[in-house]
Each structure stands twice: as structure tokens, then as C-alpha cells.
Amino acid sequence: MTEPLTESGAPLQTDVAIVGAGPAGSATALALVQRDRSWAGRLLLIDRAHHPRHKLCGGAITPLGLEVLEKLGLELEVPHRAPPEMRIRFGGIDQRFFPEPALRIVHRAELDAWLLHRAEQDGVRLLQGCAVTDATLDGGTTTLRAGPHTVLARVVVGADGSRGPMRRLLGLSRAGQLARLLEVFTPIGDDERAAGLDRVARFDFDAMRDHLQGYCWDFPCMIDGEPAMNRGVFDARVRPERSRESLPRVLGAHLQRRGLSLAQVQLEGHPIRWFDPESPIARRGALLVGDAAGVDPLLGEGISFALQFGRVAAATIDSGFARDDLGFGDYTGRVARDPVLARLRTRHRRARLLYGRRPGLVTRALWRLGPAFMRAVYS
Ligand SMILES: Cc1cc2nc3c(=O)[nH]c(=O)nc-3n(C[C@H](O)[C@H](O)[C@H](O)COP(=O)(O)OP(=O)(O)OC[C@H]3O[C@@H](n4cnc5c(N)ncnc54)[C@H](O)[C@@H]3O)c2cc1C
Incomplete structure (x- = not known):
């Protein structure tokens, strides 16, 4: 696995730091590079684990998820059952x-390692075994503490799953759900x-x-x-x-x-x-994707949405850099209008209806x- 080189502890500088290399993080990297190959050298994907890593999950990818994989230019290449x-x-x-x-x-360990490998093959830099424990925004730069490394990023993508710290560290906290x-x-x-x-x-x-x-x-x-x-x-x-x-x-x-x-x-x-349409998922220089933003509360389906969050985040970041506006005020609207992610709102309503009473x-x-x-x- 590629490890970015640092000179005697000098901070790592990157345009975009993606924290978490599960499906959401890898999909964000893959979708950025798919938009423009020059993104590969401007990204840093950070995970606290070394892949392949254990991930609790039923591992069911629905037709929706397969459709998103196809849009990412990928055909499932890991062992699977297809009942x-x-x-x-x-x-x-x-x-x-x-x-x-x-x-x-x-x-899941195999799916995630494969996606990450594809991102690496695209030339994305990777830092494994480094947990992000701190994030401070100063001017237009966020400073991350990632294991022994200091990372300076213009944009941070929180892709660290349901239990990761990024939502809180980026000041996008909301209780419960x-x-x-x-x-x-x-x-x-x-x-x-x-x-x-x-x-x-x-x-x-x-x-x-x-x-x-x-x-x-x-x-x-x-x-x-x-x-x-x-x-x-x-x-x-x-x-x-x-x-x-x-x-x-x-x-x-x-x-x-x-x-x-x-x-x-x-x-x-x-x-x-679970995804709550009222919870904030972006602020200046930072976005949440995948479980960090929330899963479907009707069925608990998360892989397809994590992959699609990556695509929508990539489009938002790409256009933000192109316009030199990293406020990301448009991200919530893009998520709401996206035909795949819009289902999270629908499922939220249906879950409240279906599970409302015995x-x-x-x-x-x-x-x-x-x-x-x-x-x-x-x-
Ligand atoms: C029991 C169970 C069964 C499920 N079954 C299904 C299913 O069958 N089908 C389905 O579609 N969904 C299922 N889900 C949901 C699915 O697992 C998630 O939606 C999916 O993993 C979300 O991907 P993600 O990339 O957002 O997060 P994750 O896959 O959780 O990846 C987050 C990554 O961030 C890293 N990380 C965390 N904290 C830090 C940190 N501080 N610094 C750096 N890295 C960090 C982690 O190591 C991890 O690699 C299930 C969930 C559970 C719990």
C-alpha cells in the first residue's frame, strides 16, 4: 500500500483529505478521479485501520447499489452470492x-479492500493505521491530527462511519437517531x-x-x-x-x-x-458522506447510499474548487435532489409511518x- 512520504515530520498538505476508507470514502476518491484524473494527486485517503479490516455488515448490495457501482465505472469483482x-x-x-x-x-472486508485498491490504482494517496483524533479550522485550512501525522487540508470529507468522530470534530453534531x-x-x-x-x-x-x-x-x-x-x-x-x-x-x-x-x-x-433530513451535513470546507451523514432508517441499507454520497460529494467538491467557493452551501440541496439519495428522505417518512405503531x-x-x-x- 502506498504511504505518502513526509520529510522529518513535516505536515502533509492536500486539497482534499477523506477521513475513512469504507465505501463512502473510497467512492468519493474514485468519483473525483473519474471526473478529472488530476484529482488523484490532490487527495489523501486516511483510515485508522489497515485494510482488509473487519466490518460488521450483512454485505447485501441491492440493485440500487449495483447501479451506483456501474456509474462509478466498476463491476463487482469480489466473491459474492447472488440469491x-x-x-x-x-x-x-x-x-x-x-x-x-x-x-x-x-x-465487507473484501468489498472495502477492493474499492480502496481501485482508488490506489487510480493513484490516490493513502494513509492507513492512522486515526484522526482532532480537526481545527483556521482560515481556509483544516488541520487534522492523524496518528503521528499532521495533515493540512483545504477540504475535509467525513467518511468515518456511524461511530467515527468527524461529525463532532467538524462541528456538525446532532444528538440521537x-x-x-x-x-x-x-x-x-x-x-x-x-x-x-x-x-x-x-x-x-x-x-x-x-x-x-x-x-x-x-x-x-x-x-x-x-x-x-x-x-x-x-x-x-x-x-x-x-x-x-x-x-x-x-x-x-x-x-x-x-x-x-x-x-x-x-x-x-x-x-x-440513521439519516435525518434536519441534521447538518456540510459546513465551510467540510462535508459528511455515507454513515457519517446517515443510513436508511427503513431497512438499514447503507452500502448503496454510501457509494452515491461519494459521487454527490465529488461533484460538489469539484464544482466548489472550479468556482473557488468551498462554502458547500449547495451540498444539502444536491443530496436532497439526487434521485438515489432522495430515497433516504422517502424512507425516513415511510419508516416513521410503518414503525409508528404495532x-x-x-x-x-x-x-x-x-x-x-x-x-x-x-x-
Ligand atoms: C450489523 C450491520 C449489518 C448491515 N447490513 C447491511 C447490508 O446488508 N446492506 C447494506 O447496504 N448496509 C448494511 N449495513 C450498513 C452498512 O454497513 C453501512 O451503511 C456502510 O458500511 C457505510 O459505509 P461508510 O463508508 O459510510 O462507513 P464504514 O464502512 O463504517 O467505513 C468507515 C471507515 O472509517 C474509518 N474510521 C473510523 N473512524 C476513523 C477515524 N477517527 N480516523 C480515520 N478513520 C476512521 C473506519 O476504520 C472505516 O474503515 C449494516 C450495518 C450493520 C451495523
Whole structure:
């Protein structure tokens, strides 16, 4: 991996420092270089980890995400499963879909390392193993402390995920808006295999009958080259005033229906910040992208939006430099108008509607109307 050279601790200078080399950070770099190759030498991508690094994630890339990858000029080149069927369960009824193209389920460490490698191949400079811990804006320059390095940047992109410090360090803080997730990897059950369910991505909303504001999932995946299952539970908490369901209890019951028990698996989980249209995502010389800006509160989908945030941020930065105006007052509007990112607002409204109360007779009756209703809610 390329490490930028410094002379005896001299500060690293760059036009744009991108903090976080997940999909959002790498996509920002890739999209800038796609706009103009000369951007490669004007970027510095910084991550606290060394890639490939562990990332908790179901790894499902939806058709929307594949479309964004294509716009970035990329075709998915990492090992993946492509279950042809999606099954969504609610009120004991299964609805079946055969999306075209099919979902792709990847191992996140591999996806992120591949995207980063592509950025590196484009000539983007990279600083790994350096956590950014401080950011100070002085005049038109932000000074970042990144591990042992000092970085002077005209623009900083906060791409450091749900739990990174950039939102706070850039003064774009806003409290709350956290969804909760738990995830486990398990072998494929014999019954599942016999029923062909190792070729189906399942979303089960039945626990909404309790107090879950979300769903449990079972995604076919690969672990160390072997087919396996990634399972988990997502609780949007988009209605924090409603009572809170115990996630281990919900996931435990879900696993039990699959012939598994919580005691057999290694649970991992962390909260993610969902996108709130009222939260600030830009200020002079700084933008937020990906999870740092927020994920979809309806389904917790984040990869496609992270990639598209990168494209929109790149367009904003490119035009800001061209006009010599790095105020980024237009970024929020660009995000709102972007056909992909606009879905975050729609999903925010739908999540508040869907998770507003325990599902009653009306919701169940609508669900029985079938795919038309579901497409309206989940598109
Ligand atoms: C359990 C779970 C399951 C999920 N399943 C799915 C799914 O199936 N499909 C889907 O689309 N989305 C899913 N998501 C959401 C998805 O993982 C995120 O939306 C996506 O990772 C966002 O990408 P990002 O680049 O914004 O952030 P990240 O992927 O989190 O990358 C942030 C990067 O910033 C770095 N970083 C953090 N702090 C610092 C710092 N101080 N200095 C330097 N670097 C720093 C990190 O090391 C990391 O590499 C899931 C999330 C969870 C928690």
C-alpha cells in the first residue's frame, strides 16, 4: 500500500483529505478521479485501520447499489452470492420477489479492500493505521491530527462511519437517531438447504407484532470460501417514544425457528446513525458522506447510499474548487435532489409511518394485497 512520504515530520498538505476508507470514502476518491484524473494527486485517503479490516455488515448490495457501482465505472469483482429470490415475511405471510439484477452478498472486508485498491490504482494517496483524533479550522485550512501525522487540508470529507468522530470534530453534531443491529454467522441448516433457502435472501418483519421497529434477516453468504448464512436483527428506533424490544430476545427466537440457539453463535452488534433530513451535513470546507451523514432508517441499507454520497460529494467538491467557493452551501440541496439519495428522505417518512405503531388489522390487510403495496413501501 502506498504511504505518502513526509520529510522529518513535516505536515502533509492536500486539497482534499477523506477521513475513512469504507465505501463512502473510497467512492468519493474514485468519483473525483473519474471526473478529472488530476484529482488523484490532490487527495489523501486516511483510515485508522489497515485494510482488509473487519466490518460488521450483512454485505447485501441491492440493485440500487449495483447501479451506483456501474456509474462509478466498476463491476463487482469480489466473491459474492447472488440469491435469485428475496422473500419478505409479515403477519405470517411470505411475499416472494425475483429482483433483476439479484442482490449481491459480499464479505465487507473484501468489498472495502477492493474499492480502496481501485482508488490506489487510480493513484490516490493513502494513509492507513492512522486515526484522526482532532480537526481545527483556521482560515481556509483544516488541520487534522492523524496518528503521528499532521495533515493540512483545504477540504475535509467525513467518511468515518456511524461511530467515527468527524461529525463532532467538524462541528456538525446532532444528538440521537440511532438504530440498533445484531448479527451472527452460522452454517446453513440441513432443512434450509433441502428447502432451497440457501438461495433466498429473507427479511422477516413478524417481530413487529411485538415492539421491533424493523426485521430479522437471513442472507446466504460466503465465509472462507464456504457457503454460510449471515443472520441478524435491525431495530430502527425511528419512534424512540415506543417501548424498546430486547434484540437478543428477538434474535434468539428467530434463530430458534431456524433450529439454532444464541448460545451456539458469536453475537456482534453496534448502533448505526440513521439519516435525518434536519441534521447538518456540510459546513465551510467540510462535508459528511455515507454513515457519517446517515443510513436508511427503513431497512438499514447503507452500502448503496454510501457509494452515491461519494459521487454527490465529488461533484460538489469539484464544482466548489472550479468556482473557488468551498462554502458547500449547495451540498444539502444536491443530496436532497439526487434521485438515489432522495430515497433516504422517502424512507425516513415511510419508516416513521410503518414503525409508528404495532401493526394492526389495516396493515395486515394491506400486506395481503400483495406485491404492489410492498413495492410502494420498499422501493
Ligand atoms: C450489523 C450491520 C449489518 C448491515 N447490513 C447491511 C447490508 O446488508 N446492506 C447494506 O447496504 N448496509 C448494511 N449495513 C450498513 C452498512 O454497513 C453501512 O451503511 C456502510 O458500511 C457505510 O459505509 P461508510 O463508508 O459510510 O462507513 P464504514 O464502512 O463504517 O467505513 C468507515 C471507515 O472509517 C474509518 N474510521 C473510523 N473512524 C476513523 C477515524 N477517527 N480516523 C480515520 N478513520 C476512521 C473506519 O476504520 C472505516 O474503515 C449494516 C450495518 C450493520 C451495523
